Amino acid sequence: MEGWINLYKPKGISSSKATLILKPLVWPNKIGHCGTLDLEAHGVLPVAIGNATKFVDLVSNQRKKYFFTVQFGACTDTGDSAGKYVETTNIIPSNEDMCKVCDRFLGTITQTPSKFSAIKINGQRAYKLARSEQEFEMPSRQVHIYCLKLVACGEGWASYEVECSKGTYVRSLAEQMASCLQSLGFVIDLERLSVGKFCANSALSLDLFKCPHPSALVNLKSNLLNLEFALDDILVLSIAESDAQKIAYGSSIDAPCSDDNSVCVKYNGKIVAIGLVKDKRFIPKKVFNNNLNLKEDSLDVDYTRKES
Incomplete structure (x- = not known):
C-alpha cells in the first residue's frame, strides 16, 4: 500500500495523533504527515503512506494557504484564543486600515514564532516546553508571503487569506499585523486551506477512519491518492x-x-x-x-x- 490521504485535521488533536489513527490501517507500511498543524488549528493535513513518505519533505516545502480571523484589542500568551490574556489596548484599527495593512507584509519577512507553537526545539515541541515553564529561545526565521488579502471584517475583527512559504507561522503574522496597526491581536480561528495540490474542499474527515477496522480500511483504500499525485509541478x-x-x-x-x-x-x-x-x-x-x-x-x- 502506498500513496496519499488528503486528511482534514480537526481542532483539539495534534497532527501526530491524527496520523496515528490511520497507522493500524496501513501497517506494516510506513506513515507520515506533511506540515504540522498546531493543536487548535484545523484543515488540510497530507498523510503519506509507504513510498510516499519519501516525498514528505518535498510536499512540505510547497506553498500553503490559510484562512484566519484576528481579534484586535488584546494579545494572548499562545497567540490564539486558547491562551491567557497578556495585554489589552483600546486602539482598534479601522476597517480601511485592516485592509491596507496587507500590502506591508508581501514578500520576504522575518518572524519569531510563538513559544506555544509546534516547532521543535532540540527535539521537543516548543509548546510542551512552554507549558512546563522551561526557559528557551525561539529562533527567528525568514518566510515569504505570496498573497495576503482581507476577506471580511467587522468591529474589532478581520478575516484574511494568506498564501505563504513553508515555515510561516500565521499566529505570529497576525500579531505582526496588529502591531503594525498600533494595536494588539490574536487568532480566533485558523484553517489550512491547502498544501500544494492538497485542498480543503476535497479533504477527508478523520471520522472516516475511526469506525470499525473493516469499514475504515475500505474508506482508506477507496480514497487513496496515487504516489504521483503530489508531483504534478x-x-x-x-x-x-x-x-x-x-x-x-x-x-x-x-x-x-x-x-x-x-x-x-x-x-x-x-x-x-x-x-x-x-x-x-x-x-x-x-x-x-x-x-x-x-x-x-x-x-x-x-x-x-x-x-x-
Missing part, C-alpha cells in the same frame, strides 16, 4: 535502464536540463528516484529500488551522497 525525466541501474547504487547521471532542486526520474513508467539537477547531472536523494525489481533489497534506502 515537478520536472519528470524518463531514463534508460542503464541509467536506472546507476541511480540504484546512488550514482549521478547526465541530465539534459537546467539546474532544478526538485526532479523526479522514471524508468518504464515507474518512479526510480527523486533528487536535484546540478551542472547537467541528476543527483539522487531518495531511491525507489523496489520499482526496479532488484535483488538487493538492502539498497532501498535514502541516498545523500554527492559526487565530487
Whole structure:
C-alpha cells in the first residue's frame, strides 16, 4: 500500500495523533504527515503512506494557504484564543486600515514564532516546553508571503487569506499585523486551506477512519491518492535502464536540463528516484529500488551522497 490521504485535521488533536489513527490501517507500511498543524488549528493535513513518505519533505516545502480571523484589542500568551490574556489596548484599527495593512507584509519577512507553537526545539515541541515553564529561545526565521488579502471584517475583527512559504507561522503574522496597526491581536480561528495540490474542499474527515477496522480500511483504500499525485509541478525525466541501474547504487547521471532542486526520474513508467539537477547531472536523494525489481533489497534506502 502506498500513496496519499488528503486528511482534514480537526481542532483539539495534534497532527501526530491524527496520523496515528490511520497507522493500524496501513501497517506494516510506513506513515507520515506533511506540515504540522498546531493543536487548535484545523484543515488540510497530507498523510503519506509507504513510498510516499519519501516525498514528505518535498510536499512540505510547497506553498500553503490559510484562512484566519484576528481579534484586535488584546494579545494572548499562545497567540490564539486558547491562551491567557497578556495585554489589552483600546486602539482598534479601522476597517480601511485592516485592509491596507496587507500590502506591508508581501514578500520576504522575518518572524519569531510563538513559544506555544509546534516547532521543535532540540527535539521537543516548543509548546510542551512552554507549558512546563522551561526557559528557551525561539529562533527567528525568514518566510515569504505570496498573497495576503482581507476577506471580511467587522468591529474589532478581520478575516484574511494568506498564501505563504513553508515555515510561516500565521499566529505570529497576525500579531505582526496588529502591531503594525498600533494595536494588539490574536487568532480566533485558523484553517489550512491547502498544501500544494492538497485542498480543503476535497479533504477527508478523520471520522472516516475511526469506525470499525473493516469499514475504515475500505474508506482508506477507496480514497487513496496515487504516489504521483503530489508531483504534478515537478520536472519528470524518463531514463534508460542503464541509467536506472546507476541511480540504484546512488550514482549521478547526465541530465539534459537546467539546474532544478526538485526532479523526479522514471524508468518504464515507474518512479526510480527523486533528487536535484546540478551542472547537467541528476543527483539522487531518495531511491525507489523496489520499482526496479532488484535483488538487493538492502539498497532501498535514502541516498545523500554527492559526487565530487
